[in-house]
Structures are given as C-alpha cells and as structure tokens.
Amino acid sequence: MPRSPAIILDHVDIAYAKGLQFFSSKKTWVIQDVTLEIEHGETLGILGKNGAGKSTLLKLLAGMILPDKGCITFNVDRVSLLALQVGFLEHLNGRENVVLSAMFMGLSKKEILSKMDRVVNFSGIAEYIDKPVSTYSAGMKARLGFSVAFHVDADVILVDEVIAVGDAEFKKAARLAMREKISAGKAAVIVSHDFALLREWCDRLVWLDKGRIIQAGEPDEVILAYQKSLRV
Amino acid sequence: MIKRHYLLLAGYKAYSDLKAEASRGFLGVTWWVIEPILYMGVFYFAFGMMFSRGEGDYVSFLLCGLVAWKWFAGSVATGCSSIIAHRGIIRLVYVPKYVFPLASMLSGTAKFIVVFVLLIAYLLYVGYVPNRSWLWLPALLLLQFFLALGVSGILASLTPFFPDLRGLTESALMLLFFLSGIFFDIEKIDGEAASWLFLNPLASLINAYRSILIEEAFDASVLLYPALISAALLVLSILLLVRFDRQYSKVIQ
Numbered sequence: 423m424p425r426s427p428a429i430i431l432d433h434v435d436i437a438y439a440k441g442l443q444f445f446s447s448k449k450t451w452v453i454q455d456v457t458l459e460i461e462h463g464e465t466l467g468i469l470g471k472n473g474a475g476k477s478t479l480l481k482l483l484a485g486m487i488l489p490d491k492g493c494i495t496f497n498v499d500r501v502s503l504l505a506l507q508v509g510f511l512e513h514l515n516g517r518e519n520v521v522l523s524a525m526f527m528g529l530s531k532k533e534i535l536s537k538m539d540r541v542v543n544f545s546g547i548a549e550y551i552d553k554p555v556s557t558y559s560a561g562m563k564a565r566l567g568f569s570v571a572f573h574v575d576a577d578v579i580l581v582d583e584v585i586a587v588g589d590a591e592f593k594k595a596a597r598l599a600m601r602e603k604i605s606a607g608k609a610a611v612i613v614s615h616d617f618a619l620l621r622e623w624c625d626r627l628v629w630l631d632k633g634r635i636i637q638a639g640e641p642d643e644v645i646l647a648y649q650k651s652l653r654v
Numbered sequence: 655m656i657k658r659h660y661l662l663l664a665g666y667k668a669y670s671d672l673k674a675e676a677s678r679g680f681l682g683v684t685w686w687v688i689e690p691i692l693y694m695g696v697f698y699f700a701f702g703m704m705f706s707r708g709e710g711d712y713v714s715f716l717l718c719g720l721v722a723w724k725w726f727a728g729s730v731a732t733g734c735s736s737i738i739a740h741r742g743i744i745r746l747v748y749v750p751k752y753v754f755p756l757a758s759m760l761s762g763t764a765k766f767i768v769v770f771v772l773l774i775a776y777l778l779y780v781g782y783v784p785n786r787s788w789l790w791l792p793a794l795l796l797l798q799f800f801l802a803l804g805v806s807g808i809l810a811s812l813t814p815f816f817p818d819l820r821g822l823t824e825s826a827l828m829l830l831f832f833l834s835g836i837f838f839d840i841e842k843i844d845g846e847a848a849s850w851l852f853l854n855p856l857a858s859l860i861n862a863y864r865s866i867l868i869e870e871a872f873d874a875s876v877l878l879y880p881a882l883i884s885a886a887l888l889v890l891s892i893l894l895l896v897r898f899d900r901q902y903s904k905v906i907q
Contacts, residue, residue: 438904485748486900486903487901488900508746509667509740509742511671514670514673514674518670525662525666526747526749528747530659
C-alpha cells in the first residue's frame with residue numbers, strides 16, 4: 423500500500439506583518455505559493471540566498487507557525503528542529519537540563535530518562551554531567567545540547583545549517599551520527615550553503631528565492647542552476 | 655486543547671526554575687522565608703506602626719491582606735512577561751504557549767505556600783483557634799490561584815504584541831494595591847464606595863481570608879462572585895493563548 427507523504431504543503435503562503443503586528447494590514451509575503459511533498463525517509467535539501475524564506479519554511483515544517491494561505495498536512499507524529507540547548511538553565515546540572523530540554527522537544531520524562539545513558543555517552547562529557555551547566559565551556563554546552571536534540575528521534579528532522587559544534591573530533595562524530603540516522607530511513611530537511619554536503623546527503627534539492635520555489639530536483643542539477651544564477 | 659504532556663512540562667519547568675533559583679544565591683531556599691518577612695516588616699512599619707489606630711489586632715489584619723496580595727501581584731507581574739521571557743525557546747520549538755504562564759504561576763505558588771504556612775503559624779501563635787470555616791481555605795486558595803492564572807494568561811498572551819503592557823501592568827498593580835483593601839477594611843467605608851470596591855474580585859478574596867482566619871464570621875456565598883470572574887478570565891486566557899499560539903514565533907524576535 424503506498425503511503426502518503428510525511429508532510430504535504432499545498433500552495434502555502436506565509437506573511438509577516440509590518441509595524442504593529444496586531445492591527446496592521448501591511449504584510450510581507452516571505453513564502454509564496456509553495457507546493458512541496460516530503461516523503462518518508464527522504465532527505466531534502468534547501469538552497470537559497472539569505473532572506474529567501476528558508477528559516478521560515480523550517481518554522482512552518484516544525485509546526486511553530488501556520489500558513490496564512492494554503493494548507494499543510496502532517497502524516498507523522500513528531501517533526502522537530504535540531505535545536506541546541508532549548509530551555510537550558512545555567513544553574514541546573516547536565517542531567518536536569520537534558521530532561522528539561524527533551525521535554526520541551528516533546529519527549530516524556532520517562533522516555534528521556536530511558537535514553538539518558540546514551541545522551542550522556544554521546545555528548546562525551548560524562549564526568550561533568552552532574553555539575554551545573556554554568557561551569558561548562560561553550561563547547562561542552564553545545565555538545566550536550568546536540569546530544570539531547572539528536573536523541574529526540576523525530577520522524578522528520580529539520581536542520582538549519584549543519585552542526586558545527588564543538589571541536590573537530592566532535593563535529594566529525596556529530597556529522598557521522600546524523601548521516602547514519604538519515605541513511606537509516608529518517609526523513610530530514612536540511613538548510614545549508616555547503617554544496618558538497620548537500621550533494622552527498624540529499625536525495626533532492628529545492629532552490630528557494632524570495633519565498634518561491636525556483637527549481638526542485640536532482641541535487642547536481644539544482645546546484646548547477648543555482649551557481650549559474652549567482653555568477654550572473 | 656490542553657495536553658497532559660504539556661501540563662507535566664509546565665510542572666517540571668516550574669520545579670526547575672525553583673531549583674535553579676535556590677542554587678543561585680548564597681542564601682538559597684532560606685531567601686524564600688527571609689524575603690517575605692522583610693517585605694511584610696516594611697509594611698508593618700509603614701502602616702502598622704504609623705497609621706495604627708489601636709483598634710483590634712491590626713497586625714494580623716494587615717498580614718492576611720499582604721500575604722494574599724503578594725502572591726497575586728508577584729504571579730501577575732512575572733506571568734505577564736512569561737511568554738516574552740522565553741523567546742529563546744519559542745524561536746526553536748513548538749510549545750503550546752499556556753505552558754509559560756502556568757509554569758510561572760506554579761513556581762510563584764510554591765513560594766507562596768511557604769509564606770502562607772508562616773502566616774498560619776503566626777496566627778496560631780497569637781491565639782487564633784482553627785474553626786470549621788477554616789475548611790473553606792483550600793477552596794479560597796484554589797480560587798485565588800485561578801484568578802491570578804487567568805489574569806496572567808491574558809496579559810502573557812497580549813504582551814508579545816504590545817510590549818508596553820508590562821509597564822502598564824506594573825502601574826495597574828500599584829493601583830490595585832490601594833483598591834484591594836489590604837491595609838484598610840473596605841467594609842468600614844461608608845456609602846456606595848464599598849460596593850464599588852468589592853467589584854474587584856481580589857478585594858472580595860482578601861476580605862474572605864480575614865473572615866475565615868481572624869473574624870470567625872464567614873459566609874461562603876461571598877465566594878460566588880469572584881468564582882464567576884475567575885472562571886471567565888481563565889476561559890478568556892485559554893482562548894487567547896490558543897488563538898495566537900502559532901503567531902508568537904513570528905512576532906517575537
């Protein structure tokens with residue numbers, strides 16, 4: 423039986439209000455007439471200049487905002503942005519922050535406690551995990567943040583600019599883990615300017631400009647067309 | 655409309671905030687006892703010693719009012735900016751926004767309970783004896799909880815659109831402090847003014863605390879009006895928070 427796509431966007435428009443948000447009728451349309459399907463297990467890359475609407479699209483996919491026109495349909499339970507250190511409180515220890523952060527990302531306390539060992543081991547800061555996060559270096563915080571977000575296990579993972587966390591060694595581990603998760607059949611949407619990475623990771627690319635889809639398809643073709651447009 | 659997970663999240667967030675607060679300062683948890691005692695000491699000095707007319711037990715009268723007031727004012731002031739204050743989270747994940755005013759209400763309530771126990775201890779110490787009307791206290795506390803939660807929720811839902819509401823809330827609270835009969839007895843005011851002042855549900859609640867705790871003359875029907883107002887405000891706050899739920903991450907920068 424063919425499954426319906428994980429997420430379906432049907433002629434979606436999104437506007438931001440200008441000035442006083444409550445009454446204003448002046449609107450800036452940051453996403454215009456976007457129709458897109460994200461299949462289960464697919465890795466979709468999004469390409470485009472600053473202000474093209476990439477982050478807004480991710481917010482829409484994460485369920486943080488609703489379309490102003492058109493509609494979006496989710497056929498999965500959990501879609502989440504790979505966001506680091508959500509809700510972290512400086513004066514709590516590592517473990518407590520892991521629980522708090524994971525609960526904000528939608529996990530029950532029981533679920534995250536059952537994953538605690540894996541989260542701590544992956545972060546590589548096991549010896550500091552019972553110390554307050556305020557004593558951590560920025561790199562350590564980022565490692566722990568990544569580790570929690572990574573273990574949330576959403577059905578569709580959204581990544582805004584690929585993880586440049588911690589030292590070279592951790593960066594490598596983080597990328598490898600992401601890569602494994604994606605090849606294991608998790609759907610992902612990745613926003614990046616790194617052509618090599620997009621080519622290597624993605625099944626399909628979407629090129630976004632001024633809120634519209636300019637081109638969608640094979641990574642090589644889309645990157646070529648995008649690069650051409652930059653040279654003009 | 656409201657999911658169990660997010661109620662648990664609000665509870666865990668409140669617990670985390672309290673824990674973080676306690677481990678921050680040198681005094682930690684003891685500060686939750688010392689700070690309200692200092693606060694009430696100031697008012698005791700200002701109103702109790704300078705304005706006391708020597709009739710009845712003014713100190714107990716004043717403390718009942720202040721304890722209830724501090725819970726309300728503290729919750730509303732922090733509840734008002736609870737959504738704005740968590741913009742970092744709202745930008746990154748979808749969380750139903752009622753979590754934030756609810757969490758701040760819960761942590762404010764935990765601190766209030768410490769103070770309330772102190773108040774009861776003081777009243778017992780000076781010779782008040784618990785009687786049957788004290789059984790109404792849980793209902794009264796619950797009512798005030800929902801009143802403050804409703805007001806906080808409404809303010810929290812609107813503040814991201816109108817940041818000036820935070821300043822307005824401060825001034826409104828100041829005005830309310832003088833209108834709620836905290837250091838005077840509204841019932842002793844002559845004429846129509848008293849019935850106008852009792853339109854403020856907080857004034858009715860504060861009056862009810864006193865009737866129960868120190869006057870031994872409590873008529874539960876006075877809770878009906880504040881109960882209706884609290885329910886209406888709570889429903890309105892939920893409607894607003896749900897209505898604007900997925901707009902905040904656009905508005906908050």
